[in-house]
Amino acid sequence: MKKLLAVILTGMLMTGMLAGCSSNEKTDDEKVYKIGIVQHVDHPSLNLIKETIISELDALGLGDRVEITFKNANGDLSLLPTIMQDMIGDEMDIIVPIATPTAQAAKAATSEVPIIFSAVSNPVEAGLVTSFEETTGNITGVSNSIAIEDIFELAGELTPKAKVFGFVYNSSEINSTAGIQRAKTYCDAHGIQYKEATITGTADLQQAASSLVGSVDAFFTPNDNMVASAMATYYQVATQAKLPIYAGADSMVADGALATVGIDYTVLGKQTAAMIARIIKGETIKENPVEQIAEYAKMINTKTASELGITIPEALKDKFVIIGE
Numbered sequence: 001m002k003k004l005l006a007v008i009l010t011g012m013l014m015t016g017m018l019a020g021c022s023s024n025e026k027t028d029d030e031k032v033y034k035i036g037i038v039q040h041v042d043h044p045s046l047n048l049i050k051e052t053i054i055s056e057l058d059a060l061g062l063g064d065r066v067e068i069t070f071k072n073a074n075g076d077l078s079l080l081p082t083i084m085q086d087m088i089g090d091e092m093d094i095i096v097p098i099a100t101p102t103a104q105a106a107k108a109a110t111s112e113v114p115i116i117f118s119a120v121s122n123p124v125e126a127g128l129v130t131s132f133e134e135t136t137g138n139i140t141g142v143s144n145s146i147a148i149e150d151i152f153e154l155a156g157e158l159t160p161k162a163k164v165f166g167f168v169y170n171s172s173e174i175n176s177t178a179g180i181q182r183a184k185t186y187c188d189a190h191g192i193q194y195k196e197a198t199i200t201g202t203a204d205l206q207q208a209a210s211s212l213v214g215s216v217d218a219f220f221t222p223n224d225n226m227v228a229s230a231m232a233t234y235y236q237v238a239t240q241a242k243l244p245i246y247a248g249a250d251s252m253v254a255d256g257a258l259a260t261v262g263i264d265y266t267v268l269g270k271q272t273a274a275m276i277a278r279i280i281k282g283e284t285i286k287e288n289p290v291e292q293i294a295e296y297a298k299m300i301n302t303k304t305a306s307e308l309g310i311t312i313p314e315a316l317k318d319k320f321v322i323i324g325e
Contacts, residue, residue, distance in 0.1 A: 033280050034067050036092035038083055040102045041075045043229050045251040045265050049098050049118050052269025053276070060277045077101055084109035094276060099225060100126050100175050107139055114285055117141030118272040119265075121175035121223060123290055132290045142271045142291045144175075146223050146248040148182040150261035150296070152192070155246050158259060158300075158310060159218055162244070164193040166216035168209050168234065170226040171198035179222025179248060194220075202230040209237040216243065223248035223263055231255035239307055250297035254323060258304050264297035299323060 037053065039046050050070065057066055069090065073079040084105050087095050094114045097103040103117035107128055121144055123129050128139055155162060167183060169176040180196070187194050195216055197208035205227060209219065219238055221227050227234060228251060235256030238245050247257035250264055275288055303324030305312055312322075 030065075032065055032067050033093040034069065034091060035094050035096060035276065036087040036090070037068060037070045037096045037098065038080070038087065038102050038106070039070075039072045039098045040077055040080060040105075041099075041225060041229065042072055043225060045228060045249060045263075046098050046119065046225070048251075048265040049269040049272065052266050053096065053118070053273045056270045056273035057276065060273065062277055062280060065280065073102075077105075080105035081109060088113060094279060096272065096276065100173065103128055103139075103141065111138055113138065114279060115139040115141070116272060116275050116279065116285075119144045119223075119263075119268055121145050122178040125178055126174050129290055132292070135286055135289045138285055140275070140285050140288050140290050142268060142275065142293060144223060144263045144268055144293050146179060146263060147261045147296050148179060148222070148248075149186050151220070151246050151248070151259075152183070152186050152190070154259055154261055154316075155218060155220075155244075157313065157316065158305075159244055162217035164195065164216045164218075165246075166209070166212035166219045166243075167194055167196040168205070168212070168219055168221050168227060169196070169198060169224050170200065172200060173224055173226065176222050176224040176227075179224075183220060183222070199226065202226060202233070205230045205233050206237060209234055213237065213241040213243065218243055219245040221245065221247050221252070221257075228252050228255075231257070235304075239304070242308055244304070244308055244310065250299045250321075253299045253301050256304055257301065258308065258310070259300040259320070261296050261298050263293060264295060267295050267297075268293050297321065 037050050054068055071083045088110055095106050097106040097117050099119045103120050104126055106115045115138055118141055123143055167180050169180055195212055197211050199205050199208045231252055244258035247260050248262045253260050298320040300312055300320045300322055301324045302322055
Protein backbone atom coordinates (compact mmCIF):
# COMPACT_ATOMS: atom_id res chain seq x y z
CA MET A 1 0.00 0.00 0.00
CA LYS A 2 2.84 2.39 0.91
CA LYS A 3 4.58 1.48 -2.33
CA LEU A 4 1.43 2.21 -4.35
CA LEU A 5 0.98 5.53 -2.59
CA ALA A 6 4.59 6.50 -3.35
CA VAL A 7 4.11 5.72 -7.05
CA ILE A 8 0.92 7.82 -7.16
CA LEU A 9 2.59 10.74 -5.40
CA THR A 10 5.61 10.55 -7.70
CA GLY A 11 3.34 10.55 -10.75
CA MET A 12 1.42 13.55 -9.46
CA LEU A 13 4.67 15.40 -8.77
CA MET A 14 6.05 14.71 -12.25
CA THR A 15 2.76 15.78 -13.84
CA GLY A 16 2.87 19.02 -11.87
CA MET A 17 6.45 19.65 -12.90
CA LEU A 18 5.68 19.06 -16.56
CA ALA A 19 2.66 21.32 -16.37
CA GLY A 20 4.76 23.98 -14.72
CA CYS A 21 7.42 23.75 -17.43
CA SER A 22 4.78 23.87 -20.14
CA SER A 23 3.22 27.01 -18.68
CA ASN A 24 6.61 28.81 -18.53
CA GLU A 25 7.77 27.93 -22.04
CA LYS A 26 6.85 30.34 -24.80
CA THR A 27 5.68 29.15 -28.19
CA ASP A 28 7.03 30.75 -31.38
CA ASP A 29 3.91 32.90 -31.46
CA GLU A 30 4.61 34.21 -27.95
CA LYS A 31 8.39 34.67 -28.08
CA VAL A 32 9.70 38.20 -27.63
CA TYR A 33 12.42 38.87 -30.23
CA LYS A 34 15.40 40.96 -29.24
CA ILE A 35 16.13 43.36 -32.09
CA GLY A 36 19.40 45.28 -32.11
CA ILE A 37 19.41 48.41 -34.31
CA VAL A 38 22.80 50.03 -34.94
CA GLN A 39 23.79 53.30 -36.63
CA HIS A 40 27.31 54.55 -37.30
CA VAL A 41 26.37 58.22 -37.07
CA ASP A 42 23.57 60.42 -35.79
CA HIS A 43 21.76 61.99 -38.75
CA PRO A 44 18.09 62.87 -39.43
CA SER A 45 17.84 60.51 -42.43
CA LEU A 46 19.25 57.50 -40.60
CA ASN A 47 17.29 58.40 -37.47
CA LEU A 48 14.11 58.42 -39.57
CA ILE A 49 14.84 54.91 -40.81
CA LYS A 50 15.26 53.68 -37.24
CA GLU A 51 12.12 55.44 -36.01
CA THR A 52 10.10 54.15 -38.96
CA ILE A 53 11.26 50.57 -38.39
CA ILE A 54 10.12 50.74 -34.76
CA SER A 55 6.76 52.39 -35.51
CA GLU A 56 6.08 50.08 -38.45
CA LEU A 57 6.75 46.94 -36.40
CA ASP A 58 4.14 48.25 -33.98
CA ALA A 59 1.74 48.98 -36.86
CA LEU A 60 2.23 45.41 -38.07
CA GLY A 61 1.03 44.16 -34.69
CA LEU A 62 4.46 43.14 -33.40
CA GLY A 63 4.93 45.83 -30.78
CA ASP A 64 4.57 43.36 -27.85
CA ARG A 65 6.80 40.76 -29.57
CA VAL A 66 9.91 42.85 -30.03
CA GLU A 67 12.37 44.31 -27.58
CA ILE A 68 14.44 47.03 -29.27
CA THR A 69 18.01 47.86 -28.31
CA PHE A 70 19.55 50.83 -30.11
CA LYS A 71 23.22 51.79 -30.28
CA ASN A 72 25.01 54.57 -32.17
CA ALA A 73 28.75 54.88 -32.87
CA ASN A 74 28.28 58.67 -33.26
CA GLY A 75 30.68 58.86 -36.18
CA ASP A 76 33.46 56.77 -34.61
CA LEU A 77 33.65 53.74 -36.91
CA SER A 78 36.26 52.12 -34.66
CA LEU A 79 33.48 51.55 -32.11
CA LEU A 80 31.36 49.42 -34.45
CA PRO A 81 33.11 46.06 -33.82
CA THR A 82 32.67 46.50 -30.05
CA ILE A 83 29.02 47.49 -30.50
CA MET A 84 28.40 44.38 -32.61
CA GLN A 85 30.08 42.14 -30.05
CA ASP A 86 27.87 43.69 -27.36
CA MET A 87 24.82 42.90 -29.49
CA ILE A 88 25.94 39.30 -29.86
CA GLY A 89 26.74 39.06 -26.14
CA ASP A 90 23.25 40.37 -25.34
CA GLU A 91 21.86 37.51 -27.47
CA MET A 92 20.04 39.59 -30.04
CA ASP A 93 17.74 37.51 -32.26
CA ILE A 94 18.15 39.92 -35.19
CA ILE A 95 20.71 42.68 -35.81
CA VAL A 96 19.58 45.61 -37.98
CA PRO A 97 22.54 47.71 -39.14
CA ILE A 98 21.68 50.99 -40.86
CA ALA A 99 24.03 52.11 -43.70
CA THR A 100 27.02 50.42 -45.33
CA PRO A 101 29.83 50.65 -42.73
CA THR A 102 27.47 49.42 -40.01
CA ALA A 103 26.34 46.48 -42.14
CA GLN A 104 29.95 45.56 -42.93
CA ALA A 105 30.77 45.57 -39.22
CA ALA A 106 27.78 43.33 -38.50
CA LYS A 107 28.78 40.83 -41.19
CA ALA A 108 32.34 40.72 -39.84
CA ALA A 109 31.05 40.08 -36.31
CA THR A 110 28.76 37.09 -36.87
CA SER A 111 27.85 34.41 -39.38
CA GLU A 112 25.04 33.05 -37.21
CA VAL A 113 22.81 35.85 -35.93
CA PRO A 114 20.35 36.96 -38.66
CA ILE A 115 21.29 40.39 -40.06
CA ILE A 116 18.78 42.59 -41.91
CA PHE A 117 20.48 45.76 -43.15
CA SER A 118 18.87 48.98 -44.29
CA ALA A 119 20.18 51.84 -46.46
CA VAL A 120 23.02 49.99 -48.19
CA SER A 121 23.32 51.26 -51.75
CA ASN A 122 25.66 48.62 -53.12
CA PRO A 123 25.52 45.45 -50.99
CA VAL A 124 27.36 43.35 -53.57
CA GLU A 125 30.26 45.81 -53.92
CA ALA A 126 30.31 46.18 -50.13
CA GLY A 127 30.91 42.44 -49.80
CA LEU A 128 27.68 41.75 -47.92
CA VAL A 129 26.02 39.43 -50.45
CA THR A 130 27.05 37.86 -53.74
CA SER A 131 23.88 38.95 -55.56
CA PHE A 132 20.50 40.55 -55.05
CA GLU A 133 18.68 37.48 -56.33
CA GLU A 134 20.03 34.84 -53.96
CA THR A 135 20.82 35.05 -50.25
CA THR A 136 23.03 32.20 -49.01
CA GLY A 137 24.35 33.47 -45.67
CA ASN A 138 22.87 35.06 -42.57
CA ILE A 139 22.47 38.54 -44.08
CA THR A 140 19.93 40.30 -46.27
CA GLY A 141 18.18 43.66 -46.29
CA VAL A 142 16.93 46.62 -48.28
CA SER A 143 19.14 48.54 -50.68
CA ASN A 144 18.77 52.25 -51.31
CA SER A 145 20.46 52.35 -54.69
CA ILE A 146 19.50 55.70 -56.18
CA ALA A 147 18.10 56.69 -59.57
CA ILE A 148 21.23 58.45 -60.87
CA GLU A 149 20.02 58.62 -64.46
CA ASP A 150 16.66 60.11 -63.43
CA ILE A 151 18.42 62.82 -61.42
CA PHE A 152 20.43 63.97 -64.44
CA GLU A 153 17.33 63.89 -66.63
CA LEU A 154 15.62 66.13 -64.05
CA ALA A 155 18.64 68.46 -64.10
CA GLY A 156 18.26 68.69 -67.85
CA GLU A 157 14.71 69.97 -67.39
CA LEU A 158 15.33 72.34 -64.48
CA THR A 159 18.73 73.72 -65.52
CA PRO A 160 19.24 72.90 -69.22
CA LYS A 161 22.22 75.28 -69.46
CA ALA A 162 24.21 73.27 -66.92
CA LYS A 163 26.90 71.57 -68.99
CA VAL A 164 29.57 70.95 -66.35
CA PHE A 165 28.76 69.24 -63.04
CA GLY A 166 30.84 69.32 -59.89
CA PHE A 167 30.83 66.00 -58.06
CA VAL A 168 31.32 66.46 -54.31
CA TYR A 169 31.51 63.28 -52.24
CA ASN A 170 33.24 61.27 -49.54
CA SER A 171 35.79 59.05 -51.26
CA SER A 172 35.72 56.48 -48.44
CA GLU A 173 31.98 55.67 -48.68
CA ILE A 174 31.27 52.79 -51.05
CA ASN A 175 27.74 54.06 -51.65
CA SER A 176 29.18 57.40 -52.78
CA THR A 177 31.97 56.10 -54.99
CA ALA A 178 29.61 53.65 -56.69
CA GLY A 179 27.05 56.42 -57.26
CA ILE A 180 29.71 58.72 -58.68
CA GLN A 181 30.89 55.99 -61.05
CA ARG A 182 27.34 55.63 -62.37
CA ALA A 183 27.11 59.40 -62.73
CA LYS A 184 30.34 59.45 -64.73
CA THR A 185 29.05 56.68 -66.99
CA TYR A 186 25.85 58.63 -67.64
CA CYS A 187 27.68 61.90 -68.27
CA ASP A 188 30.20 60.27 -70.60
CA ALA A 189 27.38 58.74 -72.64
CA HIS A 190 25.50 62.07 -72.89
CA GLY A 191 28.36 64.48 -73.51
CA ILE A 192 28.15 66.08 -70.07
CA GLN A 193 31.39 67.28 -68.52
CA TYR A 194 32.26 66.91 -64.85
CA LYS A 195 34.88 67.74 -62.27
CA GLU A 196 35.19 66.29 -58.80
CA ALA A 197 36.27 67.22 -55.31
CA THR A 198 36.43 64.58 -52.59
CA ILE A 199 36.30 64.86 -48.82
CA THR A 200 37.37 62.60 -45.97
CA GLY A 201 35.59 64.54 -43.22
CA THR A 202 32.92 67.21 -42.82
CA ALA A 203 35.62 69.82 -42.19
CA ASP A 204 36.76 69.37 -45.82
CA LEU A 205 33.38 70.15 -47.36
CA GLN A 206 33.59 73.95 -47.60
CA GLN A 207 37.00 73.90 -49.26
CA ALA A 208 36.07 71.03 -51.60
CA ALA A 209 32.88 72.67 -52.84
CA SER A 210 34.53 76.10 -53.09
CA SER A 211 37.34 74.66 -55.20
CA LEU A 212 34.83 73.90 -57.96
CA VAL A 213 33.10 77.29 -57.95
CA GLY A 214 33.78 79.13 -61.18
CA SER A 215 34.43 75.97 -63.20
CA VAL A 216 31.09 74.13 -62.88
CA ASP A 217 27.43 74.96 -63.59
CA ALA A 218 25.87 72.72 -60.94
CA PHE A 219 26.76 70.32 -58.13
CA PHE A 220 25.86 66.65 -57.80
CA THR A 221 26.21 64.48 -54.69
CA PRO A 222 24.78 60.94 -54.34
CA ASN A 223 23.42 59.55 -51.07
CA ASP A 224 26.55 60.46 -49.14
CA ASN A 225 26.19 60.24 -45.35
CA MET A 226 29.09 62.57 -44.60
CA VAL A 227 28.01 65.31 -47.00
CA ALA A 228 24.40 64.95 -45.83
CA SER A 229 25.49 65.58 -42.25
CA ALA A 230 27.03 68.92 -43.28
CA MET A 231 24.46 70.16 -45.80
CA ALA A 232 24.29 73.63 -44.23
CA THR A 233 27.89 74.27 -45.28
CA TYR A 234 27.37 72.83 -48.77
CA TYR A 235 24.18 74.84 -49.25
CA GLN A 236 25.89 78.07 -48.22
CA VAL A 237 28.75 77.65 -50.70
CA ALA A 238 26.39 76.68 -53.54
CA THR A 239 23.86 79.44 -52.91
CA GLN A 240 26.50 82.17 -52.72
CA ALA A 241 27.86 80.95 -56.05
CA LYS A 242 24.32 80.68 -57.53
CA LEU A 243 24.83 76.98 -58.27
CA PRO A 244 22.14 74.30 -57.80
CA ILE A 245 22.83 71.09 -55.91
CA TYR A 246 21.27 67.88 -57.22
CA ALA A 247 21.31 65.24 -54.48
CA GLY A 248 20.55 61.60 -53.88
CA ALA A 249 18.13 61.88 -50.96
CA ASP A 250 15.00 63.77 -49.97
CA SER A 251 16.58 64.87 -46.68
CA MET A 252 19.34 66.65 -48.59
CA VAL A 253 16.73 68.59 -50.56
CA ALA A 254 14.97 69.48 -47.32
CA ASP A 255 18.34 70.83 -46.16
CA GLY A 256 18.83 73.05 -49.21
CA ALA A 257 19.66 71.02 -52.32
CA LEU A 258 17.54 71.96 -55.32
CA ALA A 259 16.03 68.62 -56.28
CA THR A 260 16.22 64.83 -56.27
CA VAL A 261 14.77 61.66 -57.60
CA GLY A 262 16.16 59.85 -54.62
CA ILE A 263 15.72 57.98 -51.41
CA ASP A 264 12.53 58.17 -49.39
CA TYR A 265 13.73 57.11 -45.94
CA THR A 266 10.23 56.41 -44.66
CA VAL A 267 9.66 53.93 -47.49
CA LEU A 268 13.05 52.39 -46.73
CA GLY A 269 12.20 51.98 -43.05
CA LYS A 270 8.84 50.40 -43.80
CA GLN A 271 10.37 47.88 -46.20
CA THR A 272 13.00 46.96 -43.65
CA ALA A 273 10.35 46.49 -40.94
CA ALA A 274 8.30 44.27 -43.26
CA MET A 275 11.33 42.04 -43.82
CA ILE A 276 12.00 41.85 -40.07
CA ALA A 277 8.34 40.91 -39.54
CA ARG A 278 8.59 38.06 -42.04
CA ILE A 279 11.63 36.64 -40.24
CA ILE A 280 9.84 36.90 -36.88
CA LYS A 281 6.87 35.03 -38.35
CA GLY A 282 9.05 32.12 -39.42
CA GLU A 283 10.57 32.86 -42.80
CA THR A 284 14.31 32.39 -43.28
CA ILE A 285 16.98 34.77 -44.51
CA LYS A 286 17.35 32.54 -47.58
CA GLU A 287 13.67 33.10 -48.40
CA ASN A 288 14.22 36.88 -48.34
CA PRO A 289 16.72 38.05 -50.97
CA VAL A 290 17.92 41.64 -50.95
CA GLU A 291 15.27 44.16 -52.00
CA GLN A 292 15.60 47.48 -53.80
CA ILE A 293 13.81 50.48 -52.35
CA ALA A 294 10.27 50.25 -53.75
CA GLU A 295 9.58 53.92 -54.38
CA TYR A 296 11.74 57.00 -54.94
CA ALA A 297 11.19 60.44 -53.50
CA LYS A 298 10.67 63.12 -56.16
CA MET A 299 11.26 66.46 -54.52
CA ILE A 300 12.06 70.07 -55.48
CA ASN A 301 12.90 72.86 -53.05
CA THR A 302 11.17 76.03 -54.29
CA LYS A 303 12.92 78.25 -51.76
CA THR A 304 16.28 77.18 -53.17
CA ALA A 305 14.97 77.56 -56.72
CA SER A 306 13.87 81.11 -55.95
CA GLU A 307 17.25 82.00 -54.46
CA LEU A 308 18.94 80.70 -57.60
CA GLY A 309 16.50 82.36 -60.00
CA ILE A 310 15.27 79.02 -61.36
CA THR A 311 11.69 78.68 -62.61
CA ILE A 312 10.06 75.32 -62.00
CA PRO A 313 8.01 74.11 -65.00
CA GLU A 314 4.35 73.58 -64.18
CA ALA A 315 4.51 70.04 -65.56
CA LEU A 316 7.08 69.10 -62.91
CA LYS A 317 5.00 70.58 -60.09
CA ASP A 318 2.34 67.93 -60.77
CA LYS A 319 4.87 65.07 -60.52
CA PHE A 320 7.09 66.19 -57.66
CA VAL A 321 6.69 66.97 -54.00
CA ILE A 322 7.25 70.71 -53.70
CA ILE A 323 8.76 72.00 -50.46
CA GLY A 324 9.88 75.42 -49.31
CA GLU A 325 6.76 77.30 -50.35
